[in-house]
Amino acid sequence: MKHARILTLIFLSSSALTAAEPAKPVDVSKIPLPVPRKVDFTQEVYPMLKESCFSCHGAQKQKGKYRCDTKDGAFKDTDHGPTIVPGHSEKSSLVHMVCGLIDEMLMPPPSDKPGQSEKLTDAQVGVLRAWIDQGAVWPDGPIAEVVKPVTFAADIGPLLAAACAACHSGADPKGGFGVGSAESVTKGGKTYGKAVTPGDPAKSPLVTIVAGLDEDLPLPEKHKLPPKQLDLLKRWVGQGAR
Ligand code: HEC
Ligand code: HEC
DSSP states (O other): OHHHHHHHHHHHHHHHHOTTSOOOOOOGGGSOOOOSSOOOIIIIIHHHHHHHTHHHHSSSOBGGGOOOSSHHHHTOOBTTBOSOOTTOGGGOHHHHHHTTOSTTOOSSOOOSSTTSSOOOOHHHHHHHHHHHHTTOOOOSSOOOOOOOOOOIIIIIHHHHHHHHTTTSOSSSOGGGOOOSSHHHHHHOBTTTBOOOOTTOGGGOHHHHHHTTOOSSSSOGGGSOOOHHHHHHHHHHHHTTOO
């Protein structure tokens, strides 16, 4: 009896230490559902991988010896099984990783720098799954870059509501500056006046302010956005602030 127990212990500890052990079963019921529509790789999937993965899995760096900016690289199997199984998102380890269902392998890895390495949203996972379920079609050759339009309704409004509305909404916003609509944001407040020059980030005080470069404003830490959000805001202004 004693013998058997020792053997079990050895077995347990060695399996816990071996990296290439067969993957633990993954609880697929926890994965967000695929979106119920046709997904476009070039418009939706590639830009998402670019934004969330290429900084560590692109031409410059290949963390974990994996890159997903090329077709060959993206479909390469890893220690955690096949990354992309066409027709079967629930069996694709890429999907398991972005949902955090594989121990220590949440992708992108969690970061304490706000705005960096953000977890994919349920909607993004839904797009990735739908693409894989629909056959994971990745056209040969270079992928044409898509410029995604940035809008107030979808992108900037929610961002400013979360970061600024506590002080810049309602009947009497601080400095007379309200973030409730594209018009009020463009119009600006009492001191600066016009905060946004559509099409020209360099001539938009709002960009200087949320970049943390305006030393005259109170509460500088409340006026500085993390790099990704700043970048989005600049793109919104550059595209005409609509
Ligand atoms: C900030 C850097 C970073 C980002 C961003 C990132 N990863 Fe990773 N990734 C890593 C590191 C580090 C490893 C190696 C981890 C290990 O082997 O323990 C890795 C490993 C992997 C692997 C290989 C796993 C294996 O079994 O060897 C895959 C696949 C992967 N990442 C997918 C992704 C995807 C998909 C994204 C975007 C949604 C992403 N990663 C974003 C850092 C990153
Ligand atoms: C905790 C409260 C607070 C938060 C949060 C906050 N602000 Fe402010 N903001 C102020 C105060 C106070 C002033 C100065 C008002 C004055 O001069 O009377 C100000 C002034 C401004 C002005 C100048 C308005 C003018 O007078 O022309 C702008 C533009 C501005 N904030 C933008 C933002 C943006 C964008 C965010 C979100 C990223 C933000 N603020 C978050 C408190 C806040």
